[in-house]
Amino acid sequence: MQKTLTTTALATLLALGATAASAEIRIGASVSATGPAAFLGDPEAKTLEMLVEQINEKGGINGEEIALTLYDDGGDPNKARTFATRLIEDDEVVAIIGGSTTGTSMSILSVAEDNEIPFISLAGAIDIIDPVKPFTFKTPHTDRMACQKIFEDMQKQGITTIGMISGTDGFGASMQAQCKSVVGDYGITVAADETYNPTDADMTTQLTKIRNTEGVQAVLNPGFGQGPSIVTRNYRQLAIDLPLYQSHGVASDGFIELAGSEAAEGVRLPGTALLIADQLPADDPQKPVVDAYKTAFEEKTGTAVGTFGGYAHDAFLILTDAITRAGSAEPQAIRDTIEATSGLAGTTGVYTMSPEDHLGLDLSAFRMLQIKGGEWTVVE
Amino acid sequence: MAELLQFLFSGVTVGAVYALVALGFTIIYNASDVVNFAQGEFVMLGGMLTFVCHAAGLPLPLAALIAIVVTSAIGVAMNKLAIEPARGAPVVSLIIITIGASIFIRGGAQLLFGKQIHSFPAFSGDTPLRIGGATILPQSLWVIGGAVVVFVGLWLFFTRTLTGRAVLATSNNRLAAQLVGINTGFVMTLSFALSAGIGALAGVLATPITLTSYDVGLAFALKGFAAAMLGGMGNPKGALAGGFLLGLLEALTAGYLSSQYKDAAAFVVILLVLFFMPQGLFGRKSTERV
Numbered sequence: 001m002q003k004t005l006t007t008t009a010l011a012t013l014l015a016l017g018a019t020a021a022s023a024e025i026r027i028g029a030s031v032s033a034t035g036p037a038a039f040l041g042d043p044e045a046k047t048l049e050m051l052v053e054q055i056n057e058k059g060g061i062n063g064e065e066i067a068l069t070l071y072d073d074g075g076d077p078n079k080a081r082t083f084a085t086r087l088i089e090d091d092e093v094v095a096i097i098g099g100s101t102t103g104t105s106m107s108i109l110s111v112a113e114d115n116e117i118p119f120i121s122l123a124g125a126i127d128i129i130d131p132v133k134p135f136t137f138k139t140p141h142t143d144r145m146a147c148q149k150i151f152e153d154m155q156k157q158g159i160t161t162i163g164m165i166s167g168t169d170g171f172g173a174s175m176q177a178q179c180k181s182v183v184g185d186y187g188i189t190v191a192a193d194e195t196y197n198p199t200d201a202d203m204t205t206q207l208t209k210i211r212n213t214e215g216v217q218a219v220l221n222p223g224f225g226q227g228p229s230i231v232t233r234n235y236r237q238l239a240i241d242l243p244l245y246q247s248h249g250v251a252s253d254g255f256i257e258l259a260g261s262e263a264a265e266g267v268r269l270p271g272t273a274l275l276i277a278d279q280l281p282a283d284d285p286q287k288p289v290v291d292a293y294k295t296a297f298e299e300k301t302g303t304a305v306g307t308f309g310g311y312a313h314d315a316f317l318i319l320t321d322a323i324t325r326a327g328s329a330e331p332q333a334i335r336d337t338i339e340a341t342s343g344l345a346g347t348t349g350v351y352t353m354s355p356e357d358h359l360g361l362d363l364s365a366f367r368m369l370q371i372k373g374g375e376w377t378v379v380e
Numbered sequence: 381m382a383e384l385l386q387f388l389f390s391g392v393t394v395g396a397v398y399a400l401v402a403l404g405f406t407i408i409y410n411a412s413d414v415v416n417f418a419q420g421e422f423v424m425l426g427g428m429l430t431f432v433c434h435a436a437g438l439p440l441p442l443a444a445l446i447a448i449v450v451t452s453a454i455g456v457a458m459n460k461l462a463i464e465p466a467r468g469a470p471v472v473s474l475i476i477i478t479i480g481a482s483i484f485i486r487g488g489a490q491l492l493f494g495k496q497i498h499s500f501p502a503f504s505g506d507t508p509l510r511i512g513g514a515t516i517l518p519q520s521l522w523v524i525g526g527a528v529v530v531f532v533g534l535w536l537f538f539t540r541t542l543t544g545r546a547v548l549a550t551s552n553n554r555l556a557a558q559l560v561g562i563n564t565g566f567v568m569t570l571s572f573a574l575s576a577g578i579g580a581l582a583g584v585l586a587t588p589i590t591l592t593s594y595d596v597g598l599a600f601a602l603k604g605f606a607a608a609m610l611g612g613m614g615n616p617k618g619a620l621a622g623g624f625l626l627g628l629l630e631a632l633t634a635g636y637l638s639s640q641y642k643d644a645a646a647f648v649v650i651l652l653v654l655f656f657m658p659q660g661l662f663g664r665k666s667t668e669r670v
Contacts, residue, residue, distance in 0.1 A: 194639045195639050196639060197643065199596065199599035201393070201589055202390045202631075204389065204393075204515075206634060206639050208383055209639075212383060225497065226591040230589075230591065237515050238386070238508075239508075258497055258499055303496065
């Protein structure tokens with residue numbers, strides 16, 4: 001009995017102590033910093049840690065410091081669900097950022113919706129926000145938007161027949177399906193549809209088949225990791241002189257480096273403002289935020305910024321902006337102000353949310369880029 | 381015709397990589413009957429260490445040499461620290477230990493080198509060679525040449541040198557080998573050093589084509605293992621043939637059937653071969669004396 005009393009007393013003391021010291025806003029995150037989706041989660045985790053540090057150095061939001069609890073779910077949806085529950089029940093966070101993959105996002109969102117905690121996802125699939133769920137938002141464009149942007153550009157070039165070569169990884173397979181579902185809207189037909197494994201070393205076989213398919217005017221390669229680099233090299237090896245389109249999955253300087261600037265010459269892809277930070281006109285609304293993030297991230301980590309870290313940056317920006325405007329760190333108030341986000345410039349695009357749209361981006365957020373002389377240039 | 385030739389070139393390029401990995405499996409297997417699942421990690425280390433040294437400003441040949449020597453040392457360390465202490469354990473336990481070692485090496489590489497994908501320049505440039513309307517990269521010829529040279533070297537080693545025969549003797553019967561004066565501890569150390577060295581060489585030669593990152597080892601090990609099983613585990617001739625056969629099977633399936641079924645078709649053929657010839661195409665027949 002005595003023991004229980006002591007424990008209770010201790011717990012009360014601890015709780016009191018915690019409350020006394022908690023002039024802080026608790027934010028939770030669960031990203032895939034390791035495992036198969038580490039290329040997404042790793043820059044995301046680094047970005048979040050960096051931004052929290054930055055904001056606390058400046059004195060936090062509304063005079064309160066931010067405390068970030070960051071978990072690594074390794075890309076496992078079950079772990080993500082556990083961490084989401086732990087974030088809400090044990091860590092008592094007021095909002096969650098995370099879900100590097102669609103799978104982990106789906107499990108976090110069900111927990112967040114049940115507990116009415118705002119959740120900003122970093123994953124691509126449209127299913128996360130369509131249909132709209134009251135507490136769930138997301139920052140990346142959908143795969144479908146990337147496809148639409150690419151097909152728009154093809155349409156402008158008068159291309160009507162294309163070949164596709166897609167990775168069989170989650171990203172490649174999802175984008176392949178999305179592209180095939182919207183391709184008809186642009187009067188384009190897919191005459192050849194090939195795939196490769198993410199670990200394959202040579203794709204000349206698939207590319208030869210596409211080249212020998214009658215009528216193909218351009219080739220599209222949804223995928224990320226080393227696959228698209230090898231596809232690009234093999235494309236030049238075979239001296240195929242059709243336009244080659246890559247996806248936003250490889251929108252980083254690392255891609256040009258791996259494929260080689262000679263092989264990557266002329267490759268087109270939909271990218272974000274982050275890639276062309278130095279070319280943005282001074283009056284571009286995204287210029288200040290993109291410059292600041294790029295400089296800080298590259299200084300801190302020594303690696304080039306990429307689209308994925310930018311998603312986490314924007315999620316954090318939307319959240320802190322909402323908390324500032326709400327003037328309170330109550331989950332319901334944060335949710336309401338996130339939904340009222342308007343004209344907020346992030347690295348991915350300019351966000352304007354509404355009760356019907358919890359993504360807040362349109363096709364203009366993507367910029368059609370082309371590699372020339374080893375550099376990204378904007379296609380007008 | 382040009383199409384078929386291109387498929388064959390693609391198959392031979394990939395096949396040579398598989399063959400080099402498969403050749404690495406043979407030595408440790410011959411010395412101890414252990415299938416070393418960390419073999420893919422040696423390939424990764426070869427490519428990764430070469431990249432790191434090259435990025436630090438060393439010339440490519442020196443970087444490659446350092447990578448091979450360091451990887452061999454890691455192979456020896458793995459034998460001393462993980463395999464030797466478990467001496468006397470059944471072969472299955474030793475194989476599981478090699479899986480553990482591979483996870484350890486992969487984790488270490490992730491911490492040390494990060495998760496980025498890397499590459500370094502091809503040895504003889506990137507200008508493809510045109511033969512009969514098809515193209516092949518000069519680096520592919522390096523890989524094919526490397527596979528053939530390693531094969532000839534191993535074949536001479538196992539059939540013409542006393543040390544090579546000592547390795548085979550150790551595998552056959554460790555106690556008997558010790559009784560005739562073979563230093564079996566040294567044989568094990570040597571076999572791990574050689575296997576790791578060959579793995580690293582594979583990584584050095586293949587990286588300009590396949591690119592490298594901390595987690596490429598597993599895919600290499602699986603394909604190399606499949607190639608070695610197809611050809612016959614422990615036989616350098618089998619490793620070489622199995623590697624090229626697997627590569628060609630994949631390329632021709634992707635070319636004439638569908639790229640979706642590429643791996644499935646290759647594995648169906650392997651299953652069929654093993655069903656009728658359980659020892660693989662060139663495997664030694666094992667006879668149990670009662």
